Each structure stands twice: as C-alpha cells, then as structure tokens.
Amino acid sequence: MMTRICISEFMDEQAVATLAAGFDLHYEPSWADRREALLSALSEAAALIVRNRTRVDAELLERAPQLRVVGRLGVGLDNIDVAACQARGIRVIPATGANARSVAEYVVTTVAMLLRGAYASNTEMAAGQWPRARLSEGRETLGKTLGLIGFGDIGRLTAALAQAFGMRVIAHDPMLADVDPVWQSAGVEPRALDALLAESDAVSLHVPLVPATRHLIDAQRLRQMKPGAVLINSARGGVVDEPALAAALREGRLAGAALDVFEQEPLPAGSALAGVPNLLLTPHIGGVTREANERVSMLIAQQVRKALEDSR
Numbered sequence: 001m002m003t004r005i006c007i008s009e010f011m012d013e014q015a016v017a018t019l020a021a022g023f024d025l026h027y028e029p030s031w032a033d034r035r036e037a038l039l040s041a042l043s044e045a046a047a048l049i050v051r052n053r054t055r056v057d058a059e060l061l062e063r064a065p066q067l068r069v070v071g072r073l074g075v076g077l078d079n080i081d082v083a084a085c086q087a088r089g090i091r092v093i094p095a096t097g098a099n100a101r102s103v104a105e106y107v108v109t110t111v112a113m114l115l116r117g118a119y120a121s122n123t124e125m126a127a128g129q130w131p132r133a134r135l136s137e138g139r140e141t142l143g144k145t146l147g148l149i150g151f152g153d154i155g156r157l158t159a160a161l162a163q164a165f166g167m168r169v170i171a172h173d174p175m176l177a178d179v180d181p182v183w184q185s186a187g188v189e190p191r192a193l194d195a196l197l198a199e200s201d202a203v204s205l206h207v208p209l210v211p212a213t214r215h216l217i218d219a220q221r222l223r224q225m226k227p228g229a230v231l232i233n234s235a236r237g238g239v240v241d242e243p244a245l246a247a248a249l250r251e252g253r254l255a256g257a258a259l260d261v262f263e264q265e266p267l268p269a270g271s272a273l274a275g276v277p278n279l280l281l282t283p284h285i286g287g288v289t290r291e292a293n294e295r296v297s298m299l300i301a302q303q304v305r306k307a308l309e310d311s312r
Contacts, residue, residue, distance in 0.1 A: 003308055004044050004066075008032050009051035011073060015297035019305060039063040047304050049073060052284065053265065056080040061088060069307045071300040074099065074287060075154075076236055078209045091311075093303045095296040097153050099287035104157040106260065106286040107232055108165060111146060111202045114230040114256035114280070115139040139201075142166035147200030149193065149216070150207040150235065151176060151186075158204060159188050172196045197224040202232070209236035219244035222253065230256045234286035237262040243272040249279055260286040 002024040007016065008031035019025050026045075031038035032053040042048065042064035049071040050056060056070055061084055070085060072094040085092050113119050116138035124131050146162045148155045151173035159169040170191045176182060178190045197203065203225065207213045217231070218241040225231070231254060233240045242263060248254050258280040259273070265284060273279060287296075 003046045005047040005049065005304065005308075006031070006038070006041050006045045007049040008038050008054045009049075009073065010293075011049065011300075012294050012297035014294070015301040018298070018301050023305075023308075042067065047071065047308055049300060049304060050079070052076060052079050054079065056085070058084055061085070061090070068311050069093065069304050071095075071304040073296050073300055076208060078236060091307050093300065093307065095299050098295040098299045099289075099292040100154045100157050102289045102292035103154045103234055103287045104161050106234055107158045107204045108161040110232050110258045110280065111162070111167075111204070111230065112141050112165065114232075114258060114278075115141060115144065115202065117256065117278075120278075140166075143168070144201040145170060145199055147171065147191070147196040147203045148188075149173075149196065149203065149205050151182070151188070152206060155204075155206040156182070156186055156188075158206070159186055163187060167202075170196055170199060193221075194224055197221055198226060200226060200229060202230045204232040205235040205239050207235055207239060209238045213239050215239070215241040217241065217245070219247070222248045225254065227253060228255045230254060230258075232258045232260075234258075234260040237265060246272045246276045246279075249276050254278070256280070258282070260284055 004024040004026065005019055007027040010029040016027050026041055039060060042060065044066055045064055046066055047069040048064065048067060051073045056079065058081060061067065067090050070080060070090060070092045072080065072092065075094045075096055077092065077094060080092055082092055118135045118138050121131050121135060144167050146167045146169050148158060148169065148171040151171040155171060162169050169188045171188050172191050172193045183190050191199065216239050222244055245257055249257060256278040260282045261284055267273065273281065
C-alpha cells in the first residue's frame, strides 16, 4: 500500500508532480474550505501539506492517526498545534527562508508607496481633478528611519533592501542581545520597543503571533508612534489591534498603513477596517509570488519526501 500525502491548499504544480511518483497523492486546494472532506481524507494519511488556512488542531490530529509529517508552505506556525504534533511524534516542517525575499520586497515597496502617498488618486484623476498640490507633499525614503519589530531572517533582508533605498534602519528583538554581532554586520541599531516607535518614520512587524505579541500594537503604542509615521504588518493578524489602527488613521495621527494579515481571514465584510483612509489592504500575499511559491513548494516537497522515507 502506497504512503498517502494530502495537500489542502495551493502548491506549485511542478512540486506537486514531484510527489506523485511513489506516493498516494491527494491534492485538493479547496480542502481549506471543506474541512470535513479533508478530515475524511486524512484517515490513512502519513503527511499533510498546508498553508495558513488549514487548522492543524486536536480534532484534525484525532482524525489522522497515521500522520507522521506536516509540511507548512510558509513560515508561520500559528495555525498548527506544534506541541500536540510533537507529543504524537509528528514532524512539523516550515519553509524557512524560502519566501523571505518576497516579504522583504513587499515591505520596502509598501513603505515607499505610503511615504510618497501618490498612488490613490485614480478616482479623482478620472473625474477630471488634478490633485497635484496635495500629492506634492509626499516624502522620499532617503534618510528616513525604518523600525523593524523582530529581526530574524525576513527582518534582516528587509533591512538590507531598505538601506539600498537610503533608509536608516533600527530594530527591536528581545531574542537578540545588544552586543550580538548581527547588529554590526547588518548595519542596524538595536532599540527598545518604545524608543523604536517614537523614532521611526515607518514601522514594520516581523514577529510570530504568540500571547506576548497579540495586540502588541494597540492604541497606546499607536499613540507612541511618530506623528505622520506609517505602519506595515505582513507578519501575523492579531499583532495589530485593528479597531485601534482604524481610529489612528481616521484621526490623522498616522500618515498611512498597510495590512497583509488579519485577525480573521478572509477579512469579513463590514469590518472595522472598511472605508478607513490611507489604508492599503492585501490578502495575505506578502510572501506569495510566482518565484516564492516555486521555492516554498519545492522545498516542502523535497523535505516531506525525505521525512517520510527516513521514517519508514
């Protein structure tokens, strides 16, 4: 009997094809929205490959008694009960580093767009208006300070790209001592969180969603940010208090913000973020480009195959 692999969300077709040889492969990207169908298919599965929408929780693990490997097409693990997997001897494999470039490019280009403030005038222009005076108040990235909250692989690559734009970069990461050599090698200055918020023209989040980071950026911390600063969250929904951010933007305390991740995904209609000025919303695609999808998918395909072969 062939070893079964289930894939519940979209994956690069070439990587999927590499798993078809030698395995009983079930690839159903719609399973993320058809949970009962997924749970039924997992009764004999040895491996499951997911992105961020499939919840690998106690219920799923109970329905997958033969599961040995969970591959994550990305790096965040907040949709996976890692402790429960470890207790059952199930290996969890994230695609560490494979989409870092895509996220870093998303952040730096979005910072530049928000600071410039010149890319939301289509409706006015098409109606015959000419908002040149207002849009002439945009800012360059040169000499501005980017504050990174979290300084892992993605944060470090983001810093390098921002520095190429002429930005000064500071960062906060409680896991790194101020004397860690990474700061000097990256040309980045460490900061306490409150100091970073007060000093930065742009703030970008690069932290996982854990109890300590839930609503890390709340109303109080938004008030600590530099007037006219911009905020980008491409890390995890829940790190930013969404109603508090909406209020800060409506009141004009921030110049702009971009959210790629949300407390509830898909973002429900009529949320606190609806109709908020100077806010860019994207559907959790910061780390998803053609190139990143190919890298992430092939990495997970190769590592899941190896993990299954090693565990025979």
